[in-house]
Amino acid sequence: MLSRKPRLRSRRPSPTTVEYTLSTKPPPSLPTALLHIVVLALRLALLSCAILLPASRLAPYLSLPPTFQSLLDDARLGHLSARLSAPLSTPALAAVALLLAFVSLQPLHVTESVLVLRGLGIQTRSSAGLWGLGDATRFIPTEKIRDVLVNEVFVGFGVQYVLVAVVEGEEDMVVVFPRLRGGKDVVLRVWRGVRACLFEGGDGI
Incomplete structure (x- = not known):
């Protein structure tokens, strides 16, 4: 009841901004x-x-x-x-x-998000600690982003899909949702939305 399968939420604070949040936190209830x-x-x-x-x-x-x-x-x-x-x-x-x-101090749930700001860049955030002890936030300017890709990774005997950003001057790609795996459909939806808002001028939803 305190944790669930990761689910995706999206919101659009402004015409040039879109945010995707993947979380195992259950909806509020008594x-x-x-x-x-x-x-x-x-x-x-x-x-x-x-x-x-x-x-x-x-x-x-x-x-x-x-x-x-x-x-x-x-x-x-x-x-x-x-x-x-x-x-x-x-x-x-x-x-x-x-x-x-x-x-x-073990976390009950994990929440990760990516905020896309057209013309500025993307901000990734991962929260998996109690009282914010495990939060990690990073901002990547648009001029540093070479591409946003969907990669396949092998986990055991299966294949999982992850969203990554190729950043100029860095050997390793930045994984947008490093702890959670939302499935292929979720990753593709976020990938299309991030690219549309960041590079193509679309609504990103």
């Missing part, structure tokens, strides 16, 4: 919103444990801020962290803390 709240609470609990477990072990040797120290000394969560960390060796405690932090 059950999804409630589930997101539950998952967020679990994430915060895991992240708190990832911080408090090693902190309870190191507290006697560090000068911690008063608020944080009182949390370890007086709060129920602080006492629980101390009891849980007591039987663990320091390497095991560090491994557990890193694992909890890693799990708590």
